[in-house]
């Protein structure tokens with residue numbers, strides 16, 4: 001497990017102001033808030049900028065994608081070994097915007113384990129979470145696709161679902177951490193996530209498109225448990 005919990009994840013996706021130097025500026029802002037508040041963050045930059053962010057910051061950096069390939073043939077694939085060599089700590093698997101088959105989810109978790117990357121697998125239901133928990137990922141990201149880039153965080157719209165998800169993991173694979181996402185925008189959403197038993201939460205649009213990411217991240221840092 002390479003991530004330090006609890007944490008708030010900042011996902012750059014492919015928002016235009018997170019390209020290259022813009023992404024580095026956002027990462028530096030995250031690092032500044034970490035240094036000022038002590039709150040843990042994990043940033044997930046755009047793939048071509050991963051090594052830029054690991055070389056220019058001390059942040060925990062995760063990849064938005066990984067492929068279940070081995071060194072050799074596989075043009076265009078994201079090789080787990082190359083991520084590890086770039087100082088990357090983990091990878092997101094099966095995001096709603098970049099789905100995987102169940103077979104590939106299992107293979108990706110195994111390949112991440114082989115090179116020491118944390119595997120974080122997105123699931124959109126408790127049933128899917130239970131199925132993937134059997135593959136022993138480091139973390140499950142419980143996120144409803146319809147909540148993404150809205151202000152309808154599941155932690156306030158359906159808190160009982162988060163509680164049930166956490167209970168399911170505790171009874172099936174307590175080693176696996178639980179992250180909730182989708183529409184997380186405010187310190188209140190973040191506080192609720194931890195009160196409901198999540199180990200981490202995070203956001204993309206609320207930070208990557210914010211007029212003042214520093215201000216928003218500082219508010220959110222105050223909602224993370226000590």
Ligand SMILES: O=C[C@H](O)COP(=O)(O)O
Pocket residue numbers: 011143147148149150181182183184202203204205206
């Ligand atoms: O990784 C991010 C999730 O898809 C949530 O996106 P969002 O924070 O823009 O709703």
